[in-house]
Amino acid sequence: MAVIGYARVSTTEQDPQLQLDALEAAGVAKVFVDHGVSGTKTSRPELDACLAYLREGDTLAVWKLDRLGRNTRHVLEVIDQLTERGVGFRSVTEGITTEGAMGRAMLTIMSAFAQLERDTMVERTRAGLAAAAANGRKGGRPHKLDDVKAARARELRASGMTAAEVGKVLDCSRATVYRYLADDAQVTA
Template identity: 45%
Template sequence: MKQRIGYARVSTEDQHLDLQRNALQQAGCYVIYEETASGKNASRLELEQCRKALRDGDTLVVWRLDRLGRSLPDLVQIVAELERSGIGFESLTEKIETNSAAGKLVFHVFAALAEFERSLIRERTHAGLAAARARGRSGGRKPKLGDKQVREIKVLLRDPEIQVADVARRYGVSRTTLYKHVGVVAPRHP
């Protein structure tokens, strides 16, 4: 038997699920998974339980699109996975449902916009890196150790009495960072 299963989420403890719960019940959802979790949080246990409960022919219903996905690309991915499993999707507020041809069209327009957004971000990132290189800058993190510090460390490590771990602590870096920047091949033991 096909089911309409609801998913409701609020971000903080001081928010309430009542509005979402009522809307989902009115939409014919007899089973509703509820949780309090930030949309930024990748780990949403109730959403995972909800997805495990869905079967071919069922429909996942949410009150609003932003209750399901952390971002538009994330939302598109979730709905695509549902569609591959034969599960419909419906958002009550936006009046989007993927069980009809028109609903699928609207959702695929969203998917195209998400891909367009990713492409724009990628293009801006590449343009920014190219502009930085043209100004003589390179991307990435600043080195943990400056040239002067590397020279000092090399001098210190010439002394066989000085341990790599002691030097690393003194400069506030890991031994691995020292090995990388100073060229120490293997740790020395007392």
């Protein structure tokens, strides 16, 4: 009878240490961690390994319910599978456990809120992108070279300089020079 933990961060830049510390304080013996994996995915390498590792009498612990998943149906399916296998579940931060009717009811409500939060973020992002597009703004990284520098790159390249030399003059990479020259070739073709 062991307490096994699962932690997840959505991007590789995020640090799961807060989750790991909380799980350790909760007495977790082993932790599986997914890095850079969305909670909307039903199959995640470490979650799958964690679920396969759990045995009857064990308890799966997560820092917060939304670490297990952002889709209510998926979360409830995982919990049902654990229950059928005789494995308990515990969300450390929310204090939710599958023991008792109230715990299972709260689990359902909290997983619905996790999905609502995710759906609201997606909705806001789409609305923001649509508003920006309507105002003529385009997302993405800013151009390294403006029109003047791009013209200068063409001149320098035409004069016989290598792309690497042009890049040094304009303070950009050789690949950037090639990209701008290729853009010109596509426009004239």
